[in-house]
Amino acid sequence: METRSAKRRKLRNPNYSSENYTGDDRITDLPDAILHHILLLLPIKSIVQTSILSKRWRTLWYTFPDLDFTTIIPPGTDYFTKNANLKNLVNGNVITRILSLRDNLSDVRTLRFHACMSFSGLQTLIRKAVRLRVQELDIRVETSDTINFPRSIITHDCLRVLKMKAYAGFRLPPSRLMRSAFQTLETLSLSYVNLSNQSSVPEIFTDCSFPQLKTLHLKSCYDFNYLRVGCRLLEELVIKRCSLLQGLEILSPRLVTLNVSSCFGAYSIYNTWFQIDAPRLHTLIWVDNRITSKNSMQNLVCLHEATVGFHVTQQDLSAERLQSLSSFLSGLSHAVFLTLERQFVEIMSKNDPLVAVFFNPFVKVNSLELQTSEVLCLASVLKACPFVPKLIIKITNSYKRERRRNRLSWDLSSSWEEKHWESQTRDLKPLLHNLKVVKIQGFSEYDISLVKFLLLHGKVLQDLILYFGEDNSRGYPRHEKLKSRIMGFPRGSADAKLAFH
Template sequence: MGSHVGNDEDKISQLPDALLSHMLSFLLTKDAVRTSILSKRWKNIWASVPSLDFEHYSCAGFVSFVDRVLYYRDSLDIQRFRLHFKCFPIDVSSIDRWIRTATSHNVVELDLCLNFLGGVEFEVPESVFECKTLVVLKLKSDSSFTYAPPKLGCFPNLKCLHITIDYPDKDLLEKLFSYFPVLEDLSVEGEWNDHVNCNVKLFVPKLKRLSINIHSTGYFDEPYEYYFSIDAPKLEFLDLRVDILPSMSFDNSKSLVKAIVGFYYHPAIMQEHFCDRATKILAPVSNVEHLSLSAHFLDASCIPAFGNLIHLKLVLHDCYRWEVLAELLKKSPNLECLVLEHEQDNNCYPENSEDEENAVDQENTEDPWWNCEESAPRCLLSHLKTVLIRGFMGCRDEKQAAKYLLKNGAVLEEMTIYVDNVLYSREKLCMEFAHFQRGSMTCRLQLV
């Protein structure tokens, strides 16, 4: 990029410094620095970029490069400081120095991904916890990551905290979540093993969004316990995805509007406490208007009443466990939109399959819930307007469920079915559905 390209004037180089600096902020810092060779006009633009983005996975020359960049920017504030670093060996004093520099230059967003090989431990500087300008903090690390937050004055203006920790110890978890006076968005992720026995207490008075995504790496054959106590009176959105169900309690959860709940498959679902913990986890979200529920082997008895629920997405992992859907319809009188999503199960077969006789559950064949004589759920008679079915496999029970919804959906306006099995004739399926009885004569049926 010179001053001219052919007869065309270089219009980009004529842009104001502030705009060029903003454009470079979307690049890795090493690429932003490289633009200094383009021309004299570009020589020092990179030095005013408000965002510093360092990403490296080897040590050769990286430490000196970061030091030089910070030296040339010594008098300028740092809006965003991103450091994703993985190498061996490393002098952690350099990492400490860079983070302290960022916090001393009024950093607003701090994004750290620090994985040290060889058993090296790194303690997050106290300046991170005390930084008055810090609004967004993202921390990702393995078990080498440690910290000792001060007892008072932590995160005075922090509004967003995303933390990913693999294989943490008990003390690490219990010390991490201290009082957050203005935090609005909290995300906790990681892989935990079967040695986690901790009590995590959160009191977050202004929290609006909470995400917990934890996968276990052990079989948990022995008794285990990790406990979340959450007091968040302004919480509006909850995203909970776990396989080993924790003991969890919510205080002041009446402000919840939307929830995503996913219980991943794990051998622990066969343990006696699974149903009890599932019930206690679902109870606090019973006031939501929007719910996405995905669970393996969830018993219908765990389902609470959802008096405010308008939009429901239910992910089915076993196409013959429809009693959960039945219970949700019964306990959601104001439901307007239903999304059913099927994740393929090896035990689910299309109707024309040779293995169908083995696939159909005997109990469902004799008394499926959609053939019962009792009146249809209230939501079908007066509120449900839209049904969307994804991953339709052509199984007998899937068709019967769709038939039941069509027949009893008195105010149903649209049903859309995405067929996900090329072995099943879509044309035959369309003809079959065309003969199904409909409770609403204005309902539009689409098979995609």
């Protein structure tokens, strides 16, 4: 690559002809901002290597605003098992020295690193980043000890995004220090937070500490018993793997997306509860949680998509918990797209009298997705959703499903299941007069009776789309034979079309 000085020497040469010259260094002549944007597409190791080209490129490296040291680590590397050589590549001291070279040269817009370092080393590195007015900070630290939250970033007036994960855990500072802090922060993600002996944690996530917060992620928080989220501008809230959570209160008028997963676990035999007041909530994901003792879901009038799944045990089927479950489902009555996960579907299928009560509110559902390992259990749930025009069934393999495959021949299994579905015709009649589109994913020959039933009794069916399962051991000829058999089934709707994938 031609440097600027070399280019000037050629231009001064009297024998130089622009018509014969084709070596213009057009890239180097571009403005810094454009070159920074181009370099952003490269891993940081390649960006550093460009600094040896010339003084101009050395300046570009020293002023490059986005330092992503995570690109040093190969994709898919397990941070707990990386070898010593790889750890040296992401040593925190190296990152600190690189930041020191930038003093008085250029601010840092983004800093990301996954490093193995001590708490004192982390403090030093963060102070350097704060002096360089970092706006986005993404930290993953490996250390053998629980560390304290770096206090130098609490009052940093430029920080917009903060993501922090310490695999051994870290402690938040006292709530008195958190008040009137993070005044510019818009995104906060904390993983492996140790909240023991911090009784005032519920006071933290309010407008006082986070007046501009729009996105909040909390994952794997220790000793997390009660949480109150009341940030006025919050739009996205994710709470995952907080199994000790007993009480949750969400009062966010602008909340659009809520994801609560793997919570309320260890204290499920005691009083657990949650309250949600989010009039703008559009998407709710509530999966792998235990059923709480009480709940209150208010003003979910804008709810569009809901994914529901519970980690259910026998003690969760008490009258109190079932009443709480009914109240929860009633709060989802405005949902248009509803997804029910496998365990929840199969538990509900064993409680026929309860299903009609629980699913009574779902009169607005336009698309229903059911996940199951056994299609026979779907009948009771389908009875309770008579107005659904679109049905998606996702079939997963299970031990029981494999046993049935091995125990029964295809023809014997098909004959018995056909009788089962035919016995459901009367109860499923309202659904069969509304169902227009059906998608079955993970389909195999052992689900053929359901397909035959839907084709025969679906009066307004327009599209039946079958996606074969991952098990292709029987080969292409077997699939073609199955397709041919299905194409010959009688159809209750003249408009019904079949598609196979």
